[in-house]
Amino acid sequence: MTAANPQSCPVCGASAPNEVNYPGGNTRAGQSLQFTGIAICDTCELGFALPRPPQAALDRFYASGIYWTEVGRNLPQVMHEKAQCEQRVAACLPLIEKAQQLRVLDVGAGHGWTVDWVARMLPGRIARFDFIEPDDDAAKSISNKQPGFPLQRVHSMSDASDHYDLIFLNHVLEHVADPLAMIARITELLAPNGIAYIEMPHADYRFKSDVFPHTLFFTPASLAMLARKTGITQLACATFGRSPDEPGPAWRRRINWVLQRLFVLAARHGVWLVQRALDHAVWDYRPREPGIWLRWIIARPSRAN
Ligand SMILES: [Zn+2]
Structure with a gap:
């Protein structure tokens, strides 16, 4: 820990005097995005990357294609993504209204496994399935999935115009500049009884050797503060999953x-x-303390529990 930084927390606005190392932040010489540390909010526990990038700089970075090259894709990773998407859709089922035709939005659709699991677990229930996927090749292969399914690509959150009963936001929130603005947009897009399933790493700077290019590091406390600040209703918040690399016998x-x-x-x-x-x-997807991921399910304030 080092002494004071003048940055204020992007969730609660309090000062964040403590700073820790940004794992992997100093190995990106020459890239448009670089981080020197992570400030930890004293009040709500949020970690945020320093220096704080404006959203325009993040948009330029993701549009450059560098990120997709860094992430890489291989078959085991794709099959791991399939298993993750199954447990995400399953977690939403108890919270979905019965006998309702659903409009679904999947933000950051990846290989489109959510489409497959939604089609399998909610047969005959989907009125519309919109997805946002910046990679053109991935988006094309998603569009070819599930013939007869009402699939449509939407290019950005600002282009989405419907009200959705179910929104997925998987591993997106830790990449944005302004979490309040992102959750406010999600709230606008939710139908009155809609829910959003949001998944992200659980303060992964604590256990990963490289967290680039994450900008935000959440805990249950910082998500509870984000719910208070945006006025949304928190239906579930759990830490889950185990790293196969975790220290142990x-x-x-x-x-x-x-x-x-x-x-x-x-x-x-x-x-x-x-x-x-x-x-x-x-990976052991069951809730555990401290799990490596956070599952956060939210609804508009009007929704009764
Ligand atoms: Zn805070």
Whole structure:
């Protein structure tokens, strides 16, 4: 920890005098986006990358294509994404109104697994499925999924115009400049009884060696503050998931290593149920303290619990 910085917290506005290292922040020489540290808010626990970038600088960075090159794609990663999307859709099912035709928005659709799981778990219930995916090739392959499904690509949050019953925002909130503005926009887009499923890392600077280019680092306390500041209703907030690289006894790390190798093999050659079982054994999606991810489900203030 080092002494005072003058930055104020982008969620609660309090000063954030403590600063920690930004893992991976000093290895991006020559890139348009660089971070020197993470300020931690004393009041709500939010971490935010320093120097704070304006949204325009973030938009330029993501439009440059550098991020997609850095993230990389391989088959095991794609199958892990499929398993993650299944548990996201499943988490929403108990909160969805019965016998209702649903308008769905998926922000940051990736490989489009959410479309597949929504089609399977909510058969005959989808009136409209809009998705936002900046990568043209990924968007094209999503558009070809689920023939007969009312799929439509929307280019940005500001282009979305409907009111949605179900919005997915997976691993997006930790990349923005202004979380209050993002949640305000989500609230505008929700239908009166709609819900938004929002997932993000749980303060991942604590356990990852590289968190670039994350700008925000949330905890349950900072999400509760974000709910208060935006007036939305918080229906669920849980930390969940386990890192296969987490410190522990040697036998546990050896088992994790074997499970990960088996998962990679299954992802390349196996059937889905084997992939799914191994993926769950590696990542353990159940709520736990402190989990590596946060699941946050919110609704407009008018919605009754
Ligand atoms: Zn704060």
